Structures are given as structure tokens and as C-alpha cells.
Amino acid sequence: MTLKFWLLQLLGWSIFLLLAYVARPSETEVSDSLQFMATLALSGAGMAGSVLLRRVYRGLQADGYGDVRWLGIGLAASVLAAIGVDLGFHYALLLAAGFLPSLSALHEAQPAMSRAPLLAVAYMAWSLLYLAISRQTRLEQAARAQRDLQLALKDAQLQRLLSQLSPHFIFNALNNVRALILIDPELAREHLTRFSATLRYQFSGGDEALVTVAEELDVVRDYLGLVRLQLGERMEYREQVGASALTMQVPRFCLQLLVENAIKHGLAPSRGGGVLEVQVAGQGGGVRMDVRNTGQLRSQDGAGTGLANLRQRLLLSFGPAAGLRLLQQDDCVVASVWTGAAA
Structure with a gap:
């Protein structure tokens, strides 16, 4: 994975962390610092989900789907990833509340699927951006390969004109x-x-x-x-x-x-x-x-x-x-x- 990919990941999920922390439930008895740590963990889980989405998209690119199908795949994958991360985080928080009772209030204030809408929006935006960048990269690589091929052909023709x-x-x-x-x-x-x-x-x-x-x-x-x-x-x-x-x-x-x-x-x-x-x-x-x-x-x-x-x-x-x-x-x-x- 390239450095550019990780820099964009950190930037995007830092913005998600800020939005999720601002939208946290304010009526719970959990301290702000503990809520920040929980939101940070959610952002980390969201980043892991985006890495998994990347693997899925890269595996499907060889099939040559059209733009409309890619849009449908991106939307469906984003929703599924949001649901998976939300449920995973929900049950992880439930398990953590058994060891740290102060998290029970946070768990009760954020029931299952309460984080899914925000995660789905984040994954949809991430997917559209990733697929657009990937497509542009593939087009540039194809154009570069075509230019190299044309240069090689010109060189071959010149070789024959001079000596062959x-x-x-x-x-x-x-x-x-x-x-x-x-x-x-x-x-x-x-x-x-x-x-x-x-x-x-x-x-x-x-x-x-x-x-x-x-x-x-x-x-x-x-x-x-x-x-x-x-x-x-x-x-x-x-x-x-x-x-x-x-x-x-x-x-x-x-x-x-x-x-x-x-x-x-x-x-x-x-x-x-x-x-x-x-x-x-x-x-x-x-x-x-x-x-x-x-x-x-x-x-x-x-x-x-x-x-x-x-x-x-x-x-x-x-x-x-x-x-x-x-x-x-x-x-x-x-x-x-x-x-x-x-x-």
C-alpha cells in the first residue's frame, strides 16, 4: 500500500473522528475523555473496514465492470461495511462494559445501528473517491503503456531504416x-x-x-x-x-x-x-x-x-x-x- 493511500486514510478518518465526536450523545454519564477514546476506536474500526473495501474493489477490477455497475457495487459494499462495523463495535462495547461498568451508559445511549448511517455516508464518500482515483490511475497507466509502445515501434522502424x-x-x-x-x-x-x-x-x-x-x-x-x-x-x-x-x-x-x-x-x-x-x-x-x-x-x-x-x-x-x-x-x-x- 502506498504512502499516499495511508495519508488520505488518516486525513479522511480524522475528519470522521471529529464529526463522530461532535455528534456523540451528551446525556450519558460517561466522561468526555472516555467518549473520545470510544470514538477513536470506532474510527480505527472504520479505517480497517475501508482497507477491506479496498481489497474487494481491487479484486473486482479485473472483471471490467462498467461505471453503473461499479456505482451499485460501491453503494452496496458501503452499506454492508457500515452495518458490519457498527455491529462489531456495538458488541465489542457490550463486552467492554462487562469489565468497565462506566461504559454501560455509553452502550445504552448508542444502540445497535445507531452509528451505521454516519458510517455508511463515510464509506460511500470514501468509495467514490477511491474508485475515481483508481480509474484515473489505470487510465494514466494505459496511456503511458501506449506511449511506450508507440515509441518502441518508432524505434524499431528507425532501426530498420538505418540498418535492417x-x-x-x-x-x-x-x-x-x-x-x-x-x-x-x-x-x-x-x-x-x-x-x-x-x-x-x-x-x-x-x-x-x-x-x-x-x-x-x-x-x-x-x-x-x-x-x-x-x-x-x-x-x-x-x-x-x-x-x-x-x-x-x-x-x-x-x-x-x-x-x-x-x-x-x-x-x-x-x-x-x-x-x-x-x-x-x-x-x-x-x-x-x-x-x-x-x-x-x-x-x-x-x-x-x-x-x-x-x-x-x-x-x-x-x-x-x-x-x-x-x-x-x-x-x-x-x-x-x-x-x-x-x-
Whole structure:
């Protein structure tokens, strides 16, 4: 519990203490000091009840009730808390009167439920204030998380503009398409369309932090079509995609980043090339993507800024259940991303 919560608690229940003491019965034979102590005990019991209400409200917030339902819950909980505290204090005072006869007059002057109206008003005011502050806090946290997500996306797009899609790749793709124009104009037109789609996805992706698996696969296929112009038969591509995963959302650029890293660090440097395999399937309410390539995992392969950025965006978008992992399996490097339950 935060310091701010306790400061507000002390302030609010101090005001209640003052009001309850002013409204105390004046015709009893109990001294003012003893009545003050009894009122102080009532305020303490009231504070304990508000802490219990806080636990109830925090437990219910995950259910996403609307404003009207929250208002009804707050009013009902306030009345029940007031009745519970009043009856508890009434019987505690009755028990104390057995040991201290001077409290009998105070107990008789304040029968059961006599304190409940004031307590109910106090709890209703407390509940409305607490729920309003809690809602504002959640809205601020959501807005802050959205801003962080947008900043992470902008950073990812900048990373790709500066390094992921290098001028070397662009020049090679254009030169290969130019050479195809004289040999196979139709194939050259097809690769030029892929090149245009790849550039469009890279440079004009918009502000959408998440895209569907189908969208990510489309741009990966276009990209691989261009890469095949350079690698030719050195690259064997395989793909296994579950139909149910196609509509699931993933961070923009995530699959393409894994594929580009596999080619850049695994297939392109190897004279013999190798196999590139993409596997996508639903898992734990989310999606899991595995990119396998022939090669050896190096210590620096998982330390790039692109992968660090992707880990941050996974955390912001899906929470700690999502993750990214690189590992060596026999003669293959496997890069895995998941957005649901832990892999």
C-alpha cells in the first residue's frame, strides 16, 4: 500500500473522528475523555473496514465492470461495511462494559445501528473517491503503456531504416531485377512488385504496433523472393503455418526480423547455403513462431539492437508471458517468438 493511500486514510478518518465526536450523545454519564477514546476506536474500526473495501474493489477490477455497475457495487459494499462495523463495535462495547461498568451508559445511549448511517455516508464518500482515483490511475497507466509502445515501434522502424534494410540489399535487388528484364520480363515484373511491396511495408508501415500473422508472412514471402535472386539454389525454404494462427496478432516486423537475421548470419555467409524453415502455430492463447536455419549460433547473435527492441515490444504488447529465445539444435539455429503461455 502506498504512502499516499495511508495519508488520505488518516486525513479522511480524522475528519470522521471529529464529526463522530461532535455528534456523540451528551446525556450519558460517561466522561468526555472516555467518549473520545470510544470514538477513536470506532474510527480505527472504520479505517480497517475501508482497507477491506479496498481489497474487494481491487479484486473486482479485473472483471471490467462498467461505471453503473461499479456505482451499485460501491453503494452496496458501503452499506454492508457500515452495518458490519457498527455491529462489531456495538458488541465489542457490550463486552467492554462487562469489565468497565462506566461504559454501560455509553452502550445504552448508542444502540445497535445507531452509528451505521454516519458510517455508511463515510464509506460511500470514501468509495467514490477511491474508485475515481483508481480509474484515473489505470487510465494514466494505459496511456503511458501506449506511449511506450508507440515509441518502441518508432524505434524499431528507425532501426530498420538505418540498418535492417541496407542500401546494399536495395542495390543488389535492383541490379538483379534489371538483369532479368532482358531475360524474363514477366519474372522481372513479378520481382519488382515484390520489391515495391517490401519497401512499402518497411517505409510506410504506419503506427500500428501489431499486425496479423498473415500480413507478416506476406512481406516475408516477398522478401524471400528477392533474396532468392541472390542466393539462388543455395537457399531451400520450407513453411509450416497453422490456419488458426493466421488471424492472430504479432508485433510488426517480428517474423521478418527473425528471417532476415537467419539469412544474414546463417545462410548468406555460407558457400553451401542451407535450409530456412518457418513454423507458426497457436499456443497458450497466443501464437508461436520458430525460424530455423542451417548454421551455428554465435555468442553475439542474440545481442543485437533489433532483437532487444523486439523483446521490449513483446513485453509491452503481451506482458511477461511473451518472449524471444535463440538456441542451437543440432546443426540448426532456432529463433523462437511466442505471445501466449511460456514456451
